[in-house]
Amino acid sequence: MKNLHQSSILLAIFNLTNGQALPDAEARLIAWRAYGNFVTDMLTAGQPIVPGKDSIYVNPPNQAAVRGGSPCPQSVTNFDLFSLADGLQTAGEPLMDPNGASYHDPLLTAYNRQVQTADSALQQYEIAVFGPQYRTVVTQRNKIDNQARDELMPEPGYNMPVYPSPYSVALSPWAQHELSDGILYKPSYTLGNAFEESCDAWFNNTSTARSKYTFSMKSVNGHDWSSLGHTTSMTKFGGSAFCLLSASKTATTDTTVFDSWSKGFSENVSLEISMKGTPLVFSIGAGYWDVGGVRGTYPHLLSHHTDTLASRVRLSKLLIGYEVGLKITINETSTWSSVYNFLQDAKKSSSASVNIWGIHFGAGGTKETRRNISEVQFVNDGVSGQIVIPPSQPGVTYLLGALGKVL
Numbered sequence: 001m002k003n004l005h006q007s008s009i010l011l012a013i014f015n016l017t018n019g020q021a022l023p024d025a026e027a028r029l030i031a032w033r034a035y036g037n038f039v040t041d042m043l044t045a046g047q048p049i050v051p052g053k054d055s056i057y058v059n060p061p062n063q064a065a066v067r068g069g070s071p072c073p074q075s076v077t078n079f080d081l082f083s084l085a086d087g088l089q090t091a092g093e094p095l096m097d098p099n100g101a102s103y104h105d106p107l108l109t110a111y112n113r114q115v116q117t118a119d120s121a122l123q124q125y126e127i128a129v130f131g132p133q134y135r136t137v138v139t140q141r142n143k144i145d146n147q148a149r150d151e152l153m154p155e156p157g158y159n160m161p162v163y164p165s166p167y168s169v170a171l172s173p174w175a176q177h178e179l180s181d182g183i184l185y186k187p188s189y190t191l192g193n194a195f196e197e198s199c200d201a202w203f204n205n206t207s208t209a210r211s212k213y214t215f216s217m218k219s220v221n222g223h224d225w226s227s228l229g230h231t232t233s234m235t236k237f238g239g240s241a242f243c244l245l246s247a248s249k250t251a252t253t254d255t256t257v258f259d260s261w262s263k264g265f266s267e268n269v270s271l272e273i274s275m276k277g278t279p280l281v282f283s284i285g286a287g288y289w290d291v292g293g294v295r296g297t298y299p300h301l302l303s304h305h306t307d308t309l310a311s312r313v314r315l316s317k318l319l320i321g322y323e324v325g326l327k328i329t330i331n332e333t334s335t336w337s338s339v340y341n342f343l344q345d346a347k348k349s350s351s352a353s354v355n356i357w358g359i360h361f362g363a364g365g366t367k368e369t370r371r372n373i374s375e376v377q378f379v380n381d382g383v384s385g386q387i388v389i390p391p392s393q394p395g396v397t398y399l400l401g402a403l404g405k406v407l
Contacts, residue, residue: 022261028244029222029237030266031357032058035273036094036228038215039401042279042319048227049403055229055313057089057096057402060241060358061273062369062392065320065399066191067169069199073179075163077196078186082162085189085284089313089404094230095238096402103314104187159185159287169395171203188287191318195282199397202277202322210323210391212274217266240355245339247346247354250363255353258342261335268332271357275321276391279400282318313404323391324398326357329384336385340378343387347373359389 036058040049043056066080087100127134161183170177202208224232240246245258262268330336346352354361354373361373371392379386392398 021259022263022265024243024245024257024259024261025236026222027261027265028242029234030217030220031222031244031269031271032094032237032242033222033225034215034217034220034271036225036401037220038213038273039319040228043281043317043401043403049229051226051229053229053406055089055091055404055406056094057313057315057404058094059096059098059399059401060360061321061324061326061398061400062359062371063096063098063399064369065318065397066195067167067396068191068196069169069203070176070196071171071174071203072169072199073163073167073177075161075179075183076167076169077191078160078189079162079164081189081191081284082160082186084318084399084402085286085315086187087315088309088407089315089402091311091313091406092230094225094228094234095242096399101312103309103312160188162186171395174204190285190287192283192285193281198280198282199322202397203395205277208277210274210276210325211278212272214270214272216270220266241360242358243355244357245342245355247342247352249346249349250351258339260338262332264332265335268330268335270329270331272327272329273400274325274327274391276323279319279321282320284316284318309407312407314407315402315404317403319400319402320397321400322397323394324400325391326359326387326389328357328387328389330386331384333383336380336383339387340380340385343376343378347376356387356389 036056039058040056049056064080066077066084068077068080084098086103087098088103089097089100126137130137162185163179163183165182167179222237223234225234226232240255240257243255243257244261246255247258248255330339343354343356346354351363352373353363354376356376359371360369361371361376375390377388377390379388
């Protein structure tokens with residue numbers, strides 16, 4: 001780890017002295033902004049987003065999406081779907097948060113509070129506050145009461161069974177599986193556009209050609225994310241998981257970030273993402289319990305003192321790919337040499353942890369996202385080079401990005 005750290009420091013000093021260094025903080029803004037263009041084109045089919053209403057979110061291309069297909073129990077698909085669909089994103093922040101605050105929890109809390117205090121005095125108060133709109137409030141509350149109940153009560157058609165324990169989808173032998181033990185019930189979400197059939201086609205069709213999408217970073221302004229529904233002055237993007245290159249030799253050593261890209265980064269580096277078949281867009285739907293649209297339908301209802309949904313975004317579409325691979329081309333000799341040496345030094349440790357463009361290798365991570373550093377391949381012609389990341393493991397679909405609607 002000491003050699004890796006010292007070499008990074010010496011390289012940074014050399015590049016700064018020669019006026020060539022571009023730190024990771026700037027390089028990643030450009031790289032992820034270029035990736036955002038690809039995600040936007042796929043999600044919107046070239047149609048402009050609505051400012052103030054739509055937001056595009058990006059994430060590392062090895063983030064597991066919704067497990068699905070015939071061999072996967074529906075309860076496992078439901079668990080993944082709920083985890084993605086119910087998590088709220090933050091307006092103005094293009095980095096997707098897989099652990100965003102729940103959309104459902106504050107609504108359930110508010111509902112339970114109303115149930116506990118729902119007496120004639122409360123009803124009279126609501127009439128006084130909401131006037132002619134009182135009946136609307138009652139109707140919406142009754143929807144939650146009668147159609148959804150709470151998340152722990154199985155209501156066929158309104159709640160969905162989820163299986164929250166670890167589960168690996170087995171494709172061979174090809175057979176349908178069901179799980180009944182350890183089932184919980186959550187508010188119902190759906191994933192449209194024939195998701196299960198699409199998974200089956202990905203898993204089964206061995207002759208499907210791979211799609212390749214190349215995007216350069218020329219003329220990309222990493223600070224302006226307005227065309228994705230965010231800000232024109234982005235200055236920071238993500239934590240260590242979004243470093244373009246980083247490594248740590250052991251679990252107890254600090255992570256070293258490759259911080260010495262050349263000033264010609266935008267012109268000298270390009271990306272090619274590939275996948276089996278084509279990436280597909282799937283729309284998220286919600287069950288009858290979801291009455292969040294009442295605020296848009298009846299905008300003059302009295303606002304809550306603390307609006308837990310303000311500045312939050314609900315995901316409405318997911319971009320999903322299968323057997324995702326990545327190729328990074330560096331057409332600048334000194335930068336390629338530095339990158340190659342950085343990664344080769346990191347690979348010397350059997351317990352090393354490496355991140356390449358958000359894709360995790362080695363120690364740590366989850367079984368869906370963790371990959372062996374030995375998988376990484378290099379192509380070197382002495383002048384330029386490529387980092388080649390082979391396709392991801394079969395049986396798992398991966399989230400490439402998402403479109404959300406501002407609440």
